[in-house]
Amino acid sequence: MMMHFRKAALRVAQFTFGFTLIFIACAGNALAQAFVVAPFNFNIQNGSYTLASTDAEALARTRQEIVSQTFMPKPDPGLSMLFPQPGGILLFKSKELKAPANVAGKLINPSLVVIDTIFHNQVYRQKANGVDQYSFDMCYSLRIDGKRYYTDFRPHTFAYFCYPLVYHKQLVMIAAQDMGYEVYADKGYPEHFRIAIFDMQNGGIKMHFTSEELPFHYGLEFLDESDKVIESEYKAEDQSFRIEIKGLNQTYKGLWDGKVLKQLN
Structure with a gap:
């Protein structure tokens, strides 16, 4: 009996150690930022911008369907997720998103992605x-299974929460879209929350479950550990694992x- 207990304790300790390594990578992701081109482009034009990645006729x-990435052998600091709309979103070969020849294919299912560059091209106002x-x-500019694509569909980034279920x-990770405010396109005001569950596999993570958008409005400017909103x-x-997010x-x-x-509520 004592030997069985020791073996069980050893297995828990080993998984705890593995989870700890991934937790450190996740925490780094919350602070890491992709390279941003022209983040303060306030050359405002009248009108509105229409997403190329959700163009119904082009879809x-x-x-050509692009296969989602569901496994990552080592979490990357730029780890994010794409949750396509029903019917999918278009991904492109270059950042010239209005050129039909640049369509690489459509992504139908949720996918892990690694963002490396964000281009702030133009602000529109009406x-x-x-x-x-x-x-x-x-x-x-992002990578799926190492292959580069471009999109104007806003990814979900992982917030300051990463919890190991040993x-x-x-x-357990929480993903949200930073919606920004006024001319600040992606600064604060996270919304459209989702919960993602990953299996630990050989030091990597494999997508096990992704929720639909959580039915609540956050409404606060930032999501920070010090605010104790989670x-x-x-x-x-x-x-059992219980979670509460206070907006x-x-x-x-x-x-x-x-x-x-x-x-639960």
């Missing part, structure tokens, strides 16, 4: 009911049992 014409509304011509050999508890007794006026509460994510 209908495109037959009035709606007397209020200025801003839209942005931005292009992301009994499940899984990793609370979690992992119970050894029933191996300005709304709160999300969820329970993960290793297989299913349940909303």
